[in-house]
Amino acid sequence: MWPAARQVLIESRGLQEAGTGASEGGVKGAPSARPRPSPCSGARPAAAGCTCGSPRGALPQQPQPPPRLREPRPGAARSGGAAMSSDPDRECPVDGDIDQEEMVPSRKSAVLVDGFILNGPTTDAKAGEKFVEEACRLIMEEVVLKATDINEKVCEWRSPEQLKQLLDLEMRDTGEPHHRLLELCQDVIRYSVKTNHPRFFNQLYAGLDYYSLVARFMIEALNPSVYTYEVSPVFLLVEEAVLKKMIEFIGWKEGDGIFNPGGSVSNMYAMNLARYKYCPDIKEKGLSGLPRLILFTSAECHYSMKKAASFLGIGTDNVCFVETDGRGKMIPEELEKQIWQARKEGAAPFLVCATSGTTVLGAFDPLDEIADICEQHGLWLHVDASWGGSALLSRKHRKLLHGIHRADSVAWNPHKMLMSGIQCCALLVKDKSDLLKKCYSAKASYLFQQDKFYDVSYDTGDKSIQCSRRPDAFKFWMTWKALGTSGLEERVNRALALSRYLVEEIKKREGFKLLLEPEYANICFWYIPPSLREMEEGPEFWAKLNLVAPAIKERMMKKGSLMLGYQPHRGNVNFFRQVVISPQVSREDMDFLLDEIDLLGRDM
Numbered sequence: 046m047w048p049a050a051r052q053v054l055i056e057s058r059g060l061q062e063a064g065t066g067a068s069e070g071g072v073k074g075a076p077s078a079r080p081r082p083s084p085c086s087g088a089r090p091a092a093a094g095c096t097c098g099s100p101r102g103a104l105p106q107q108p109q110p111p112p113r114l115r116e117p118r119p120g121a122a123r124s125g126g127a128a129m130s131s132d133p134d135r136e137c138p139v140d141g142d143i144d145q146e147e148m149v150p151s152r153k154s155a156v157l158v159d160g161f162i163l164n165g166p167t168t169d170a171k172a173g174e175k176f177v178e179e180a181c182r183l184i185m186e187e188v189v190l191k192a193t194d195i196n197e198k199v200c201e202w203r204s205p206e207q208l209k210q211l212l213d214l215e216m217r218d219t220g221e222p223h224h225r226l227l228e229l230c231q232d233v234i235r236y237s238v239k240t241n242h243p244r245f246f247n248q249l250y251a252g253l254d255y256y257s258l259v260a261r262f263m264i265e266a267l268n269p270s271v272y273t274y275e276v277s278p279v280f281l282l283v284e285e286a287v288l289k290k291m292i293e294f295i296g297w298k299e300g301d302g303i304f305n306p307g308g309s310v311s312n313m314y315a316m317n318l319a320r321y322k323y324c325p326d327i328k329e330k331g332l333s334g335l336p337r338l339i340l341f342t343s344a345e346c347h348y349s350m351k352k353a354a355s356f357l358g359i360g361t362d363n364v365c366f367v368e369t370d371g372r373g374k375m376i377p378e379e380l381e382k383q384i385w386q387a388r389k390e391g392a393a394p395f396l397v398c399a400t401s402g403t404t405v406l407g408a409f410d411p412l413d414e415i416a417d418i419c420e421q422h423g424l425w426l427h428v429d430a431s432w433g434g435s436a437l438l439s440r441k442h443r444k445l446l447h448g449i450h451r452a453d454s455v456a457w458n459p460h461k462m463l464m465s466g467i468q469c470c471a472l473l474v475k476d477k478s479d480l481l482k483k484c485y486s487a488k489a490s491y492l493f494q495q496d497k498f499y500d501v502s503y504d505t506g507d508k509s510i511q512c513s514r515r516p517d518a519f520k521f522w523m524t525w526k527a528l529g530t531s532g533l534e535e536r537v538n539r540a541l542a543l544s545r546y547l548v549e550e551i552k553k554r555e556g557f558k559l560l561l562e563p564e565y566a567n568i569c570f571w572y573i574p575p576s577l578r579e580m581e582e583g584p585e586f587w588a589k590l591n592l593v594a595p596a597i598k599e600r601m602m603k604k605g606s607l608m609l610g611y612q613p614h615r616g617n618v619n620f621f622r623q624v625v626i627s628p629q630v631s632r633e634d635m636d637f638l639l640d641e642i643d644l645l646g647r648d649m
Contacts, residue, residue, distance in 0.1 A: 172223065175223070176223045176226070176227075179223070179227055180227065180230055183227060183230055183231065183234070184234075187231065187234045187235075188234060188239075188241070189253070189255075189258070191239075192239070192241035192242070192253040192629070193241075193243060193253075193629045195242075195243055195244065195634070195637075197239065197242065198239070198605030198606070199238065199239050199242045199244055199245050199605055199606065199607055199608050200237075200238045200239065200602060200605050200608065201235055201236050201605060202602045202603050202605060203236060208236060211232065211236065212229075212232055212233075212236070213229060213232075238608065240252075241253035241627075241629075243627060243629045243630050243631070243634050244606070244607035244608070244630075244634055244637065244638070245607070245608050245627075246607065246608060246609045246610070246623050246624055246625070246638070247608040247609060247610045248610065248624070249404070249432055249461045249624055249626070250460055250461050250464070250467060250626065251464075251624070251626045251627045251630075252464050252626055252627025252628065252629050252630070253464075253627075253629070254464040254465065254466065254524050256523045256524045256526075256527040256528070257464065257465045257466040257469075257520040257521070257523055257524045258466065259523065260466075260519050260520040260522070260523035260524075261466050261520060263519070264515065264516055264519060264520070269515075269516055270512075270513045270514060270515070271284060271505070271506065271514050271515070271516045272492060272504065272505075272506025272507075272509070272512060272513070272514060273492055273493070273503075273504040273506055274499060274500075274501075274503035274504055275497070275499070275504075277516065278503075280516035280518070280519055281503055281505060282503075283516065283518055283519050283522045284303075284304060284505070284516065284518035284519075285503075285505075286522065287304075287471075287518040287521055287522050287525070288300075288301075288302040288303075288304075288471065288473065288518070290525070291457060291471060291473055292473055294437040294438060295437065295449055295450055295452075295455055295473060296449065296450030297450060297473075297475050299477045300473055300474055300475050300476070300477060301473075301474045301476060301477060301479070301480070301481050301508075302471055302472055302473040302474055302481075303471070303472055303481060303505070303508050303509055304469070304470060304471050304472075304514075304516075304517045304518045305470050305471070305472055305509075306468050306470070306511075306515070306517075307458075307468050307470050308347070308349065308429065308431030308432075308456050308458045308470050309347070309349035309352065309353070310470070311429075311431070311456035311458075311470055311471065311472040312347065312349045312350060312353055312398070312427070312429055312431075312456055313349065313352075313353035313356060313357065314454075314472045314510070315396075315398070315425075315427040315454040315456065315472060315474075316340065316350075316353045316354070316357060316359070316396060316398075316427070317353075317357055317484065318425075318454065318474065318480060318481065318484050319340075319395055319396040319425035319427065319453070319454075320338060320357070320359070320395060320396070321480075321483075321484040322425060322480065323338070323393075323395040323396075323425070325483075328484065332358050335393075336391070336392070336393040337363065337391065337392045337393060338359055338363060338392070338393050338395055339363045339364075339365060339387045339392040339393065339394050339395070340354065340359065340363065340364055340365065340394070340395060340396040340397070340398065341365045341367055341380055341383055341384065341394065341396070341397045341398070341424075342364060342365070342366060342367065342397070342398040342399075342400075343366070343367055343369055343373075343374075343375040343398075343399065343400050343403070343410055344366040344367060344368055344369050344375075344615075345369050345373045345374075345375075345400060345403040345404075345405070345406060345408055346366070346398060346400050346403070346429065347400070347403075347404055347429055347431070350364060350398055350429075351364055363392070365383050365387065367379050367380045367383055369408070371561070372406065372408055372561060372564070373403050373405075373406035373407075373408030374408050374409065374410050374411060375399060375400070375410040375411070375415065377411060377414040377415055377417075377418060380397065380415065380418055381418050384418070384422055384424075394422060394424055395424060395425060396424060396425045396427060397415060397418070397419050397424050397425070397426050397427070398427045398428075398429060399412055399415050399426065399427070399428050399429070399452075400428070400429045400430075400433075401428055401429065401430035401432075401433035401434060401436075401445065401446050401449065402430060402431070402432035402433020402434070402436075402445075402565055403432075403567075404432065405567065405569070405612060405614050405622060406560075406561065406563075406567055406569060406614075407432070407433070407563055407564065407565035407566060407567030408564070408565075409433055409445045409446065409564065409565070410428075411448075412428065412446065412447060412448030412449055412451065412452070413447060413448035413451070414448075415448075416448055416451035416452070420451075425453045425454070426451065426452045426453050426454075427452065427453060427454045427455070427456070428446075428449055428452040428454070428455045428456070429456050430446060430449065430455050430456060430457050431456045431457065431458040431461065431470065432458065432461055432462070432565075433445060433446065433565060434446070434455065434456075434457030434458065435457070435459065435461065435462035435463050435533075435537055436462075436537060436565070437449070437457075438463075438530060438533045438534050438537055439534050439537040439538050439541075440534065441538055442537060442538070442541060445564065445565065452475065453474070453475050453476070454472060454473065454474045454475065455472070455473045456470070456471070456472055456473075457470070457471050457473060458470040458471075459471070459520075459521040459524075460520075461626065462536070462537060462540065462566070462626055463521065463524065463533055463536065463537075464524070464536070464626065464627065464628075465517075465520045465521040465524055466520045468515075468517060469517045469518070469520050469521050470517070471518070481508040482507055482508045485507065485508055485509060485510055486507040486508070487507065488507065489507070489512075492504070492506065492507075492512075493506070493507050536628055539628060540566050540625045540626055540627075540628075540630075541565070541566055541625075543625045543630060543631075543632065543635060544563065544565075544566045544568055544625045546632060546635055547568050547623065547625070547635045547638070547639075548562070548563060548568055550635060550636070550639060551568070551570050551639070554639060554643075555578070556572060556573050556574065556575070556578060556643060557570055557571070557572060557573070557639065558570060558571045558573060560617060560620050566624050566625050566626065567622055567623075567624055568622070568623045568624070568625075569614075569620055569621070569622050569623075570620060570621055570623070571590060571593075571594075571618075571620045571621070572593060572594070572597065572621065572642050572643070572646050573590065573593070574593060574646050574647060574648075574649040575647060576649060577589055577590060577593075587618050588618075590618055590619075591613070591618035591619050592619075593619070593646060593649055594611035594619040594620060594621055595611065595619060596646070596649060597642055597645045597646045597649075598611055600645040600646075601641065601642075601645055604645075606641055607637070607638060607641055609621055609622075609623055609638070609642075610622045610623075610624075621642070623638065
């Protein structure tokens with residue numbers, strides 16, 4: 046490249062003085078006043094083609110600075126003028142260890158290519174650092190410190206059209222000053238939903254865990270990708286440690302796993318893995334020639350099962366939804382009937398997906414009985430414990446998942462009940478024969494070279510369908526390190542105790558009616574306004590009651606007092622679903638929830 050660059054310099058008359066940092070004449074990309082390094086090393090002779098040593102068409106060479114000496118680390122001992130590390134692992138030279146003196150570049154003459162001066166960075170680091178500092182202060186003051194303040198609004202509701210007017214969403218040809226960017230940051234915070242608020246009950250995640258938040262900050266600052274040990278050594282070891290601990294709580298002696306961007310992706314992984322186990326040739330030969338594959342799941346399952354079947358080419362018509370009982374649990378006898386029926390029709394069953402903690406009702410399928418059927422028919426058993434898996438950490442409540450150790454794979458999302466921050470989701474696999482890697486490996490030679498100087502078994506990225514992948518396990522690891530297993534157990538137990546308190550309060554209050562007695566943190570109930578309390582429960586009653594929850598939801602959102610989800614479900618008209626997760630939630634918040642619903646709906 047240097048001969049071409051030299052020719053550019055020779056032909057650029059306006060840069061005869063560029064050795065001191067010429068940027069006149071509107072040269073693009075010219076950095077601010079900063080010494081320009083020389084394009085060649087001081088150790089390199091001019092006769093070797095160095096433009097600095099050439100008398101024709103060359104730029105004047107900058108004077109060479111004295112060698113920069115390496116600063117000793119704190120605690121380093123000095124002996125005979127040499128700095129020695131106190132780290133015992135660094136007492137002796139390491140192969141390939143190069144002193145920093147040898148790495149310090151000398152000053153170089155400016156190089157101009159395609160109108161750009163290429164010497165030195167063009168980013169104003171000081172200004173960037175100041176912006177980060179001010180933005181972090183804003184986040185601390187407006188998000189973290191206000192997270193538990195019940196006097197703050199849960200949301201500052203605006204319609205989409207209003208919000209478009211309030212926010213400066215347009216991206217322009219020229220950049221904007223930092224004070225304007227900070228104003229935009231303030232607007233983003235103001236009009237975003239405060240999911241950390243103690244009265245945000247809308248989803249299966251909520252609250253603020255300070256330890257995972259710090260881990261998230263670190264992840265964003267370091268910007269790692271966990272595919273190979275060489276680029277992400279710490280985070281790969283963290284993921285390995287977290288997966289091992291989660292596997293222990295499932296009850297397996299060994300296993301494998303990987304963190305994924307969401308429980309939906311974990312379910313898709315499991316479905317594809319079960320299919321690969323059933324017919325390994327599908328990886329190379331595809332779907333042609335295969336029998337009609339069919340899978341079975343609960344009628345209360347997460348919608349990701351249908352999406353996965355569609356995405357993988359199995360087809361949504363080949364997802365058999367097994368009937369559930371009144372509490373939302375899969376009926377094992379119905380499962381067995383459907384398996385025999387599918388075989389009779391010539392289909393090939395390969396997978397049963399049970400659910401531990403359904404999205405709406407919080408139901409837990411009877412895993413032991415389902416596992417018996419899967420063993421009898423030779424079917425892969427996957428348990429979607431994305432929501433309910435965290436109960437495994439509670440000695441009091443882990444019985445909800447009795448039999449989960451018999452599963453072939455498990456999806457578990459610590460970002461839900463354990464508050465590890467979205468997203469933090471693991472797929473865990475009982476198999477220890479590298480089935481994940483066999484199924485998903487593409488053996489990219491530019492990433493997964495087998496002749497590396499370290500143990501390449503730590504290059505786990507080939508187990509993933511992703512290339513770039515975030516170190517989500519680090520967030521859970523940080524929380525687990527901070528609280529310990531006992532602290533995580535207390536978090537689960539307290540959430541379920543608060544749920545029990547709310548259930549008892551609902552039973553006491555006029556105008557509130559439970560849909561069913563819950564067994565987990567999902568409390569489903571109707572609010573019946575005074576105008577309907579004397580009406581007979583016929584078609585007209587249910588039609589009017591169906592309108593109540595959406596109307597109250599609109600009022601609470603516009604007021605900003607709380608957020609609570611509602612839905613119709615399997616023949617039941619709209620009802621509220623309240624979920625307790627955050628340890629910042631108190632008994633007073635449970636009381637407020639019921640009082641506020643009554644206040645917002647009593648005139649209906």
